[in-house]
Amino acid sequence: MRLSPGRLLPPWAGTLAAKAAAFITGMCCALAALLGVLVHVSVTHQTVDQARDRALQRLAEVTEDYEAGDTLRRGAGLDPPGLPAPLRKMAAGGERGTMVAEHRGRPTMWAAGPADGGRALAVGIDYSQQARTIDGLDRAILWSSALAIGATLLVGSFAVTRVTRRLHTTARVARRITAGDLDARVGDPRTKDADRPQDEVAAVAAALDSMAASLQGKLLAEQRFTADVAHELRTPLTGLHAAAELLPPGRPTELVRDRVAALRTLTEDLLEISRLDTGRERLDAETEQLGPLAERVVRAAGAAGAGTTEVRVVRDLSVETDRRRLERVLGNLVANAHRHGRAPVVLTVDGPVVTVRDHGDGYPEYLLAHGPQRFRTEGGSKGHGLGLTIALGQAEVLGARLEFANAPDGGAVATLTLPQRP
Numbered sequence: 001m002r003l004s005p006g007r008l009l010p011p012w013a014g015t016l017a018a019k020a021a022a023f024i025t026g027m028c029c030a031l032a033a034l035l036g037v038l039v040h041v042s043v044t045h046q047t048v049d050q051a052r053d054r055a056l057q058r059l060a061e062v063t064e065d066y067e068a069g070d071t072l073r074r075g076a077g078l079d080p081p082g083l084p085a086p087l088r089k090m091a092a093g094g095e096r097g098t099m100v101a102e103h104r105g106r107p108t109m110w111a112a113g114p115a116d117g118g119r120a121l122a123v124g125i126d127y128s129q130q131a132r133t134i135d136g137l138d139r140a141i142l143w144s145s146a147l148a149i150g151a152t153l154l155v156g157s158f159a160v161t162r163v164t165r166r167l168h169t170t171a172r173v174a175r176r177i178t179a180g181d182l183d184a185r186v187g188d189p190r191t192k193d194a195d196r197p198q199d200e201v202a203a204v205a206a207a208l209d210s211m212a213a214s215l216q217g218k219l220l221a222e223q224r225f226t227a228d229v230a231h232e233l234r235t236p237l238t239g240l241h242a243a244a245e246l247l248p249p250g251r252p253t254e255l256v257r258d259r260v261a262a263l264r265t266l267t268e269d270l271l272e273i274s275r276l277d278t279g280r281e282r283l284d285a286e287t288e289q290l291g292p293l294a295e296r297v298v299r300a301a302g303a304a305g306a307g308t309t310e311v312r313v314v315r316d317l318s319v320e321t322d323r324r325r326l327e328r329v330l331g332n333l334v335a336n337a338h339r340h341g342r343a344p345v346v347l348t349v350d351g352p353v354v355t356v357r358d359h360g361d362g363y364p365e366y367l368l369a370h371g372p373q374r375f376r377t378e379g380g381s382k383g384h385g386l387g388l389t390i391a392l393g394q395a396e397v398l399g400a401r402l403e404f405a406n407a408p409d410g411g412a413v414a415t416l417t418l419p420q421r422p
Contacts, residue, residue, distance in 0.1 A: 020156065020157075021153065021156070024152060024153055024156040024160075025149065025153055028152045029145075029149060032141075032145035032149060033145075035141075035145075036141040036142070036145055039141060040137065040138060040141065043137055044134055047130045047133060048130075050130075051100075051109040051125065051127055051130055052098045052109065054109075055098050055109045055110065055111035055123055055125050056096070056098065056111050058073075058075075058076070058111065058123045059076075059111040059112070059122075059123045061073070062076040062121065063113060066115065075123055075124050075125065076121070076124075077121075077122065078119050078120070078121055078122075079119050080122050082101070082103040082104065082108070082124070083122045084099050086099065087099045087112045087120070088122075090112065091112040091113055091114050091115075091119075091120030091122065092118050093114075095114070096111070096112065096113040096114075097111070097112060098110060103124060106126060107126075107127040107128055107130075107131045108125065108127050109124070109125045109126075109127040109130075110122055110123070110124050111125075163201055166188065166201045166205070167204075169205075170201070170204055170205050173186045173208060173212075174208060177208075177212050182212060182215060183216070184212065185212060186205040186208055186209050187205075187209070188201070188202050188205035190205075191205060191206040191209070223274055223278065226270055226273060226274045227270075227271065229270065230267050230270035233263070233270075234271075237260065237263055237264050237267055241257075241261075241264060244256050244257045244260050266386075269386040269390060270386070272390055272393075273389065273393070276394070276396075276397070281397045283321075283322045283325070283398065284322050285320050285321060285322055286320070286321075286322075287318055287319070288318065288319055288320075288321055288323050289316060289317075289318050290313075290317050290318075290319060290349045290418075291313040291316040291349055293323065293327065294311050294313070294330065294349050294354065296327065297327050297330040297331050297334060297347070298311050298334065300327075300331060301331055301334045301335060301338070307343065307345065308343070308344075308345075309337075309338075309345045309346070309347055310344055310345070310346045310347070311346075311347050311348075311349070312346060312348045313349045314348060314349065314351075315349070315351045317351045319352060319418050319420065321398055321418060322397070322398060325398055326418075328390065328391070328394050329391045329394045329395050329398070329400075329402070329416060330347070330354065330356065330416070332387040332390055332391040333356040333387075333388075333391055334347060334356055335387060336387045336388055336391075336414075337357070337360075337412065337414075338358070340358075340360060341358025341359065341412055342358060342359050342360040342411075343358070343359065344358075344359060345357070345358045352417060352420050353415060353417050354415075354416045354418070355414065355416070356416075357407065357411055357412065357413045359410060359411040360410075360412060361410070361412075362406035362407070362410065362411060362412045363404050363405070363406055367388075367404060368404060368405065368406070372388035372389045372392055372404075388404075398418065398419075399419045400416055400418045400419060401417045402414065402415070403415045403417075
């Protein structure tokens, strides 16, 4: 059974880089808008105030000329056409004021004050230059804001991408460790140089490397312990087996021989587990016909007291594989089906796919979720021992895929998919 190391994230959707880019863009836009509004308001107020002061000064001069009976200057007049109605009303009420309005297609700064007969004495000053200045300033603010946002986004994205690339590397190594590659390390350069400043990503990488090294050390120690125990048990068990053969016939002798045989089988299984754990097992491949091989496995299982197994060959196939290891895998699956399931047990060959099914209660949930675990029991029931663990390990040596599932109508189903080599 091969467990998925985790769903890989897409390159951008929902990643830190995309969120950081969106955040940087939003902050740049907000800052550019704020600065643009402040500059626009400040310059506009300054420009309008200057134009207003000029218009009021001209109005004062025109008022002096009007009171002195002199001819009014150009651009001044009583109730001139184009004077905004609100400003005319204000002047008729005895107050002075200014206003910008369109006159003859051009922006004009008007200044008006009261005159005899409830009329308005007004002066108009061309406001085109000031309006163009403000418009040019607004365009400059927009362009400079766009350039600043683009430059900041590029620089920010580059900086964030460097961080996210390191995070992706760390996540990739973590997935490799989850998949069983305990030699995988992040090896962040910042963790190797003590004088280099350490950031949070380097701390995470260092912690992951330290965890992997510690886990690898503990697993290696466990593997050595298992191998040492199995080797140490082998010698006394051999002597015990020889001594049991010398006992006189009888029921006690049968019980002793049975228990000694069980201990020898367990010891051999432990030795096999330790060899598989080292990952140094090599194939002795040859061409095998799956149908006859399945028949041999079933006959051997029946001779060992595993019970009757039906063999169905849907489509026979010749494969390049290690016969001994393949027989070990199928034999363990058949034995487990008889030991923990119920009859009928069916072994089906369909091309490179071999299934072993029983009609019992099915595999427990923990086995379906995490794969076989050594000697694990649940709810007081008998555990699955080492048989399925050895089958899974030998299947990996063969390059095959071993999957465990429960049939919809009940029963456990083990599916072995063999690689097809040219």
